[in-house]
Amino acid sequence: MATSSFDLLHNFLTRRRDANYHTRTLNDKELFHDRDVFFENYKEMNKSFKIYVYPHRQDDPFANVLLPVDFEPGGNYASESYFKKVLASSHFMTKDPSTADLFFLPFSIARLRHDPRVGINDIQDFIRDYIFNISHVYSYWNRSGGADHFYVACHSIGRSAMEKAVGVKLNAIQIVCSSSYYLSSYVAHKDASLPQIWPRQGDPPNLANERSKLAFFAGSINSPVREKLLQVWENDSEISVHFGHLPTSYSEELLRSKFCLHVKGFEVNTARIGDALYYGCVPVIIANHYDIPFQDILNWKSFSIVVATLDIPFLKKILQGISVEEYSILQNNVLKVRKHFQWHLSPVDYDAFYMVMYELWLRRSSSRIKA
Template sequence: MADQMIIESSNISDGFFGFLSPSISSAHTSSPTPPNPLLSSKPLRNATPPSPTLSSTPPPIPPHYNHPYMQIYVYDLPSKYNSDWLTNERCSNHLFAAEVAIHRALVSSEVRTLDPWEADFFFVPVYVCCNFSTVNGFPAIGHARPLLGSVVELVSSEMPFWNRSQGTDHVFVASHDYGACFHAMEDVAIADGIPELLKKSIILQTFGVKYKHRCQEVENVLIPPYISPLKLQSTLGEVVGATANERDIWVFFRGKMEVNPKNISGRFYSKRVRTDIWRKFNDNPKFYLKRHRFEGYQSEIARSVFCLCPLGWAPWSPRLVESVALGCVPVIIADGIRLPFPTTIRWSEISLTVSESDVGNLDDILEHVAATNLSTIQRNLRDPMKTRALMFNDQLQRGDATWQVLNALSQMLHRSHSYKRRSRSSSQ
């Protein structure tokens, strides 16, 4: 799977959302199917109070958000689909926890409508990455397909909206390695493909590549992995003054690096990229390479000039978000990777991309950057909008990752039954 690092502490961050202000309309009087109490819109169970944010001043409203009155209906599903999983606090804190954070943000936001007949989109909050294996501690997602099949059967039988559109205006989160293919090994993920019942819906997923791939053959919005805003705030507080103007680590990487990679299912971990990095640069004093986990690794990122972000099983990595947030230049080593929110974040201005075949030349490549445009990249990294766009908060904030998702959904309003109805009415 995408290499996991230790991520602890609460994922709750406060904020406000003062731009979107749709009215909450009453129940549709001519509704052919009365709302089912089981699926009524109520606040998320076990909600927790807000806590500090990375920045007290939200960035300007993105100019490309063209539909400020878009409305989303959030299904209130039986607790077995979501809140029951929160008994394990890791569920809302690990790198796949965007499924929880987006749910919480939408429930408490003004973009939410309590009237499904007025909704443009329907959010289906199913947590599929919270079933942690007792063997290795990683998310076990073998239950994902039957769980999603069960929830689609429920919403399609109890309310008319899924059948009305065949799910094209319904939104799911698939934050695991290969998105809605729901498997950590690429060959199996490709063989299994995306479940038929999800192929017409919209998937919010961390997996994305620029080439044809079966696991992204669905309408999708690429999202970043989850990193706790509170944990980052704590790290920034610890390093203020100590490393603000001095980064004593030239090149940093901490994570799984196999000296002799094992061939599993015909694939080498990280396509042997991490092994090659270790073999070539372990003895180079400019490279700070560590193979073991360390709870305070974010403080090491904050001390570093360049942070390596190589692929694991999947191409994406939580290091990308942490590096941007802590001012370390991300060095992306994952051929063909597609990065989140490119209309907001010009990745070429804040990161470096090195091909997998060129990892043996990392020292020369980074020395060249240092001699040419490093200061420009570092200056671009200090723009708070970049960090805000990659962070999920439990309460929606202008410019944050959930806001960026709404931006993307606003470009898909042609899928909205309500939007088509309003357009027809306004043209008459």
């Protein structure tokens, strides 16, 4: 049955009522779902959590894929390289597999994609062969069918890279940026969302600048959701939507906007949440069925707005309905939470590395199998 205009309006007003209730109670909300539990578990994780990484030599033909990078990661998929590089020198590493809570599969999807010997077409074969090899050389994979193993991937090609390694796809923990409930390869609660973050050092300047724009988005038109956003808001004076060259710098646009839009493209994930948080802009997430990073830990309602793709025509009403006081609470919480979305070569407590480790700690096996 077709939805009438009355039904659409009624549904919108109901969601707006719920949103008003949400913002009125922001003062009563913590940044964490349960702050005390998180901090207690975090201490235990830091003290006892152990990871075994399958060893590979520098002269391995695929050392570039299997070992940590020897440079500071950069670019849109830096999260993958940062995690592996920081883990390699962390106190979580163990050389004794009998003490390990989890086993790390250290292949890099991003580097496999750019390796001319592999490339996009042969990644699935590489992963299949890699799992075959470790399962015949070591006993650890076979004890659990890979359920106590994990890998990390930020590039979207990772969503199909395990098609010929069913044990990885169904059993292993997948820490991936392309964390959509639509994908059959992604299993919520078993897997976890990796934040896609452009690496930046230090705090941004001039956060106290006046934010004269209501909302901002810039990006390519690569999804029906973005097409709808462009169709409705391209010529609006308060919501800046750009699909092309920006008249000012990207950072300036983020700094002068109250809300920054994270809009689903080819995948649900982009680096725009990290961008918004870094520049003190309240993220607005328009990506249905997105398993938001660290949502097991953080209360996203306290520092962001989630808008259903169906409600894009009502976007201005939703954002204008947030009072000055409510916005101030949201933005203050953005400034508190952004430390969880930053990478450091030497990890800092509660930064992105430690938050990913905590997600892994939550997913460790309740009973360790002894060798």
